[in-house]
Amino acid sequence: MPIFSFDDLMEMPSRYRGNLLNKVSGIKPANLIATISKERKSNLAIFNSVVHIGANPPYLGFVLRPTTVERHTYENIKETGVYTINQITTEIHKKAHQTSAKYERGVSEFERVGLTEEYYANFKAPFVKESTIKIALEFEEEHLIKCNDTRLIIGKITQLQLPDNCIAANGDINLEHLDCVGIGGLDSYYSVQKLGTYTYAKP
Amino acid sequence: MPIFSFDDLMEMPSRYRGNLLNKVSGIKPANLIATISKERKSNLAIFNSVVHIGANPPYLGFVLRPTTVERHTYENIKETGVYTINQITTEIHKKAHQTSAKYERGVSEFERVGLTEEYYANFKAPFVKESTIKIALEFEEEHLIKCNDTRLIIGKITQLQLPDNCIAANGDINLEHLDCVGIGGLDSYYSVQKLGTYTYAKP
Numbered sequence: 257m258p259i260f261s262f263d264d265l266m267e268m269p270s271r272y273r274g275n276l277l278n279k280v281s282g283i284k285p286a287n288l289i290a291t292i293s294k295e296r297k298s299n300l301a302i303f304n305s306v307v308h309i310g311a312n313p314p315y316l317g318f319v320l321r322p323t324t325v326e327r328h329t330y331e332n333i334k335e336t337g338v339y340t341i342n343q344i345t346t347e348i349h350k351k352a353h354q355t356s357a358k359y360e361r362g363v364s365e366f367e368r369v370g371l372t373e374e375y376y377a378n379f380k381a382p383f384v385k386e387s388t389i390k391i392a393l394e395f396e397e398e399h400l401i402k403c404n405d406t407r408l409i410i411g412k413i414t415q416l417q418l419p420d421n422c423i424a425a426n427g428d429i430n431l432e433h434l435d436c437v438g439i440g441g442l443d444s445y446y447s448v449q450k451l452g453t454y455t456y457a458k459p
Numbered sequence: 460m461p462i463f464s465f466d467d468l469m470e471m472p473s474r475y476r477g478n479l480l481n482k483v484s485g486i487k488p489a490n491l492i493a494t495i496s497k498e499r500k501s502n503l504a505i506f507n508s509v510v511h512i513g514a515n516p517p518y519l520g521f522v523l524r525p526t527t528v529e530r531h532t533y534e535n536i537k538e539t540g541v542y543t544i545n546q547i548t549t550e551i552h553k554k555a556h557q558t559s560a561k562y563e564r565g566v567s568e569f570e571r572v573g574l575t576e577e578y579y580a581n582f583k584a585p586f587v588k589e590s591t592i593k594i595a596l597e598f599e600e601e602h603l604i605k606c607n608d609t610r611l612i613i614g615k616i617t618q619l620q621l622p623d624n625c626i627a628a629n630g631d632i633n634l635e636h637l638d639c640v641g642i643g644g645l646d647s648y649y650s651v652q653k654l655g656t657y658t659y660a661k662p
Contacts, residue, residue, distance in 0.1 A: 259579075260620075273517075279632040280592050280594055280616075281544070282490060283486060284488055286486075308508060308522070309606070313468075349654060350655075357661050357662045390460075396606050401518075401600070403512070403613060408520075415462055416483060417463075429483070431486060438651055446634070446651035447651070451640065452552075453646050459560045459561060459563075
């Protein structure tokens, strides 16, 4: 197997290096983050960086690119303190990908890509009606990553919505029955097939 | 769809809540992190929280649970400053799962689960011979997450090893040809099938 050194990686053309390095960590979760501005303009953006932070109490994190360019998701979360994370399914993955286009501020990606915003339980931020797992979060804390000015944003789960009868007796969810997709790099989408579920490992 | 409030989630039995909340973000990357102590005892641990931080220069992050219990991966990284991230394939996913068992300090999971440690290019930490994507990293920075004492650990990629001929002309990697798996929650493993690759989205 060929070995690329740090210098080899840095000498690659920028787009080539981006394609390669966005894939080396493997398959990633596929989520849509929905927010709303003070002026009640909704925003919808695809993220492949949502990460489990804790279950007790429940927290999720995600990584946000540097805020040197406009980042509507970040601005809206800072303005309102709330957002939603919505699972991407095979059915909506092409529409979800289209949210990554650079729309102007004030244009709602919901409308442009053909997804439906929905509001309930007095929560300020919109949910994606077509998603199978919908999570409401309150902003909890952020960390500015010094090496490249990205940010880790952490939120507390305040509401969780799942389809009827998809939760097993032990709390497990069958992701494959919920039609979840995974993302490779920035532009490839994958369906998933279960290999197995294994017991808590012991020495 | 039923809605669970924050209070509903907190009232669930601990293991049930853990199973549920570890799955709500969708499919996760499957990696083995390998380290070595000052005394040259190797350690291997499965992680489902590796996240892309940047490509220029190349950085990866991962989330580490609270260090109140022994965390050999963390201690070894702090001692030596280096570690490797190795892709889990369908072929080795059961062995990878077994690394999550609580072995005593000084016991090498490589030996116990039947994976092969390999060293090259003068890099101090071991690689997993059976993995298809192998990444050497130098510790860069860490962030203590205040809400629950987890940590985000960030490393700079100093070497990257991939099989011959798996990189396309644009830098893209075919994860499905590399036999990559995804993880659901803490205990379920998935193979992946490509749905499509789409062009850079434009409004």
